[in-house]
Amino acid sequence: xxxxxxxxxxxxxxxxxxxxxxxxxxxxxxxxxxxxxxxxxxxxxxxxxxxxxxxxxxxxxxxxxxxxxxxxxxxxxxxxxxxxxxxxxxxxxxxxxxxxxxxxxxxxxxxxxxxxxxxxxxxxxxxxxxxxxxxxxxxxxxxxxxxxxxxxxxxxxxxxxxxxxxxxxxxxxxxxxxxxxxxxxxxxxxxxxxxxxxxxxxxxxxxxxxxxxxxxxxxxxxxxxxxxxxxxxxxxxxxxxxxxxxxxxxxxxxxxxxxxxxxxxxxxxxxxxxxxxxxxxxxxxxxxxxxxxxxxxxxxxxxxxxxxxxxxxxxxxxxxxxxxxxxxxxxxxxxxxxxxxxxxxxxxxxxxxxxxx
Numbered sequence: 001x002x003x004x005x006x007x008x009x010x011x012x013x014x015x016x017x018x019x020x021x022x023x024x025x026x027x028x029x030x031x032x033x034x035x036x037x038x039x040x041x042x043x044x045x046x047x048x049x050x051x052x053x054x055x056x057x058x059x060x061x062x063x064x065x066x067x068x069x070x071x072x073x074x075x076x077x078x079x080x081x082x083x084x085x086x087x088x089x090x091x092x093x094x095x096x097x098x099x100x101x102x103x104x105x106x107x108x109x110x111x112x113x114x115x116x117x118x119x120x121x122x123x124x125x126x127x128x129x130x131x132x133x134x135x136x137x138x139x140x141x142x143x144x145x146x147x148x149x150x151x152x153x154x155x156x157x158x159x160x161x162x163x164x165x166x167x168x169x170x171x172x173x174x175x176x177x178x179x180x181x182x183x184x185x186x187x188x189x190x191x192x193x194x195x196x197x198x199x200x201x202x203x204x205x206x207x208x209x210x211x212x213x214x215x216x217x218x219x220x221x222x223x224x225x226x227x228x229x230x231x232x233x234x235x236x237x238x239x240x241x242x243x244x245x246x247x248x249x250x251x252x253x254x255x256x257x258x259x260x261x262x263x264x265x266x267x268x269x270x271x272x273x274x275x276x277x278x279x280x281x282x283x284x285x286x287x288x289x290x291x292x293x294x295x296x297x298x299x300x301x302x303x304x305x306x307x308x309x310x311x312x313x314x315x316x317x318x319x320x321x322x323x324x325x326x327x328x329x330x331x332x333x334x335x336x337x338x339x340x341x342x343x344x345x346x347x348x349x350x351x352x353x354x355x356x357x
Contacts, residue, residue, distance in 0.1 A: 026065035081113030109140030133210030165199035191227030216300025216314035221331030246307030293326035
């Protein structure tokens with residue numbers, strides 16, 4: 001629903017023309033990545049903050065595109081929510097009332113927020129209702145002027161990136177161990193024996209499928225909870241409870257038997273340390289909060305590293321590890337958090353062989 005209140009908000013910040021200009025690219029994303037027919041489309045965004053309106057711009061662009069394509073779409077903009085806060089009742093009710101096999105587009109400044117009766121996991125919820133989805137969290141880390149960078153990252157040759165993702169997935173799926181090093185000190189071994197990776201390349205046409213938009217990574221869980229050893233020098237961006245920050249100085253994370261045991265480096269590391277302490281007081285399984293749960297490799301040549309995880313982790317020439325939960329993509333770790341830490345220029349070996357992306 002494009003209410004008068006929403007229109008007045010967009011006009012107040014001069015966002016209407018910008019969204020309209022991006023709607024043509026959004027139309028192509030619908031056609032190439034989602035291929036909607038008669039499904040209901042629920043688009044959820046938020047109002048952002050001063051000079052940080054990427055969320056409402058993305059949501060409105062896709063709403064306008066849906067209307068141009070004569071699709072059945074509703075739009076909701078809520079107040080931004082961080083981890084531990086609730087999503088708006090109107091949004092939760094709209095999700096609850098959405099018939100199965102529908103499409104959800106989620107573009108939020110930080111997180112959707114807790115969904116109450118619908119459970120704590122957005123992805124688990126959409127899977128239970130057989131919805132398709134596209135999601136982009138942490139958009140509030142970007143300034144409104146960076147909207148063009150966001151749109152560039154979705155204006156892709158999708159067959160080409162799907163081919164690249166499938167090739168990398170094939171190598172990882174056949175491997176037993178990944179060894180990642182960087183010139184600034186990363187030296188990490190990741191046991192992947194018997195684990196299937198996931199290529200996030202925007203192939204969301206079948207019921208129950210979904211992923212990020214922008215797309216552009218191949219990621220996987222480690223084998224078990226304890227099969228990660230070494231250190232990661234995070235030198236692109238650090239993700240924590242309230243968002244993502246572009247690092248001025250590297251933060252080094254030391255990993256033993258899958259656990260983050262020590263951090264060193266810039267003052268930005270305190271954001272992650274405080275987030276972990278907060279999360280450990282909010283869960284029945286505090287032992288999982290410090291677990292390394294994911295290895296991801298960026299393959300999107302249009303994405304820039306700007307201090308927003310949704311872009312940084314997709315950028316070609318980066319890799320990332322995540323700390324927290326991975327059960328929602330096939331891993332054994334249940335946690336209330338999932339925070340990605342991005343580093344650049346990785347040298348990646350699978351079973352001793354250097355891979356090219």
